[in-house]
Amino acid sequence: MRKLTRAAAAALLACAVTLPAATTATAAPAPAPAATTTPDRPGARLNLPAPTGPYGVGSSVLHLVDRSRTDPWAPEADGRELMVTLHYPAARHHPGRPAPYATQEEARLLLKGVPVEDPVATRQVARARTHSVPDVRPAPGRHPLVVLSPGFGMPRFTLTALAADLASRGYVVASVDHAYESSGTTVPGGRTLTCVACTVMEENDWTKGHLVTGARAADTRFLLDRLTGPRPAWRYASAIDPTRIGMAGHSVGGAAAVPAMAADRRIDAGVNMDGTFWDAPPADGLGGRPFLFLGTDEFHRPGGGDTSWDTTWAGVRGERHWLTVDGAGHLDFSDAPLILRHVGSPDGPLPADRAVSLTRAYVAAFFDEHLRGEEQPLLDGPDPAHPEVRFHRP
Numbered sequence: 001m002r003k004l005t006r007a008a009a010a011a012l013l014a015c016a017v018t019l020p021a022a023t024t025a026t027a028a029p030a031p032a033p034a035a036t037t038t039p040d041r042p043g044a045r046l047n048l049p050a051p052t053g054p055y056g057v058g059s060s061v062l063h064l065v066d067r068s069r070t071d072p073w074a075p076e077a078d079g080r081e082l083m084v085t086l087h088y089p090a091a092r093h094h095p096g097r098p099a100p101y102a103t104q105e106e107a108r109l110l111l112k113g114v115p116v117e118d119p120v121a122t123r124q125v126a127r128a129r130t131h132s133v134p135d136v137r138p139a140p141g142r143h144p145l146v147v148l149s150p151g152f153g154m155p156r157f158t159l160t161a162l163a164a165d166l167a168s169r170g171y172v173v174a175s176v177d178h179a180y181e182s183s184g185t186t187v188p189g190g191r192t193l194t195c196v197a198c199t200v201m202e203e204n205d206w207t208k209g210h211l212v213t214g215a216r217a218a219d220t221r222f223l224l225d226r227l228t229g230p231r232p233a234w235r236y237a238s239a240i241d242p243t244r245i246g247m248a249g250h251s252v253g254g255a256a257a258v259p260a261m262a263a264d265r266r267i268d269a270g271v272n273m274d275g276t277f278w279d280a281p282p283a284d285g286l287g288g289r290p291f292l293f294l295g296t297d298e299f300h301r302p303g304g305g306d307t308s309w310d311t312t313w314a315g316v317r318g319e320r321h322w323l324t325v326d327g328a329g330h331l332d333f334s335d336a337p338l339i340l341r342h343v344g345s346p347d348g349p350l351p352a353d354r355a356v357s358l359t360r361a362y363v364a365a366f367f368d369e370h371l372r373g374e375e376q377p378l379l380d381g382p383d384p385a386h387p388e389v390r391f392h393r394p
Helices: 006-018 104-111 119-126 156-168 196-203 209-228 257-263 308-316 336-342 352-371
Strands: 057-066 080-089 143-149 172-178 185-187 191-193 240-250 269-273 291-296 320-325 389-392
Touching: 057 156, 057 209, 080 156, 080 185, 080 209, 104 119, 104 185, 104 191, 119 336, 143 156, 143 209, 143 352, 156 172, 156 240, 156 336, 156 352, 172 209, 196 209, 209 240, 209 257, 240 257, 240 352, 257 269, 257 291, 269 352, 291 308, 291 352, 308 320, 320 352, 336 352
Parallel strands: 143 172, 143 240, 240 269, 269 291, 291 320
Antiparallel strands: 057 080, 080 172, 185 191, 320 389
């Protein structure tokens, strides 16, 4: 079996999710060609790290359509479609069958870019153990809400390890697939939406990145309306505390937190995990609301290759945290390193499980402090248990 290096696999995956086929929807998968590589554990499904909090985890899936807007990537569509997975603290630990990680077609389209086009690998990833049970009763009380937005071209399920962990700690977490912005999003009716936006961005050399973040900010506002409004779309919406809302995202999903917060005062705190910012904060910043910059050390340290972090840091103004992770790559703030390792790519400088653990720890600490008011020494400075994390105060 040929092994892919982590860097090569990450590059292939990143390329795949930004340069998909031109088709906008598929009703059924095309016949798969011979596999380019095979999983490192034949016959074994992918197991995500178990959540670390005291609660069991439930999950629900919603299909929402905002017909008040024209989809920016598919104007002929009937409104703007969102697929949303809600992870939440369950009333008790359930031994039931775990919720699926992805549909077969979603998994196939993501793996196609590694490139792995093996039906066995596709099934193993689609059936990954998620540690959540569908539609069980939530834990009593009202819980803070966190919206998660994935990287450009990446489906929402690539943030499942973080979402399930936050849910186990007492958060309701809404992971969002933004229509036509992922390698593949399965929607009701047997359709799978592919990444039309990827082609648009490639043709324009990403000069229109603000269109992506703007669309995601509008998606987030619509989602909050449907989860916390007078006629909520989720049967357990009473479990959400609408006065405590955060947003986090990977890559462009993290960058979208700034325009989302600027447009919607309901969002109390934001996190950008390694995304280039496309939108300047308002002249008055974010009204004092806190923000976490969490990224790769090589590229996102102060004065590093991405100067948008320096300018956004100055514009946010309120309580800010700038952390970088030594040895991390761009995809290490998602489930991607777990998937890559499963299909034959060895760990990089930062092992996959360690990357997940660090992301979980610091994102949870940030929201615990700023949505729950629980002081978190982990955010005060370097911690000997997390030596990879560097603190910056430009």
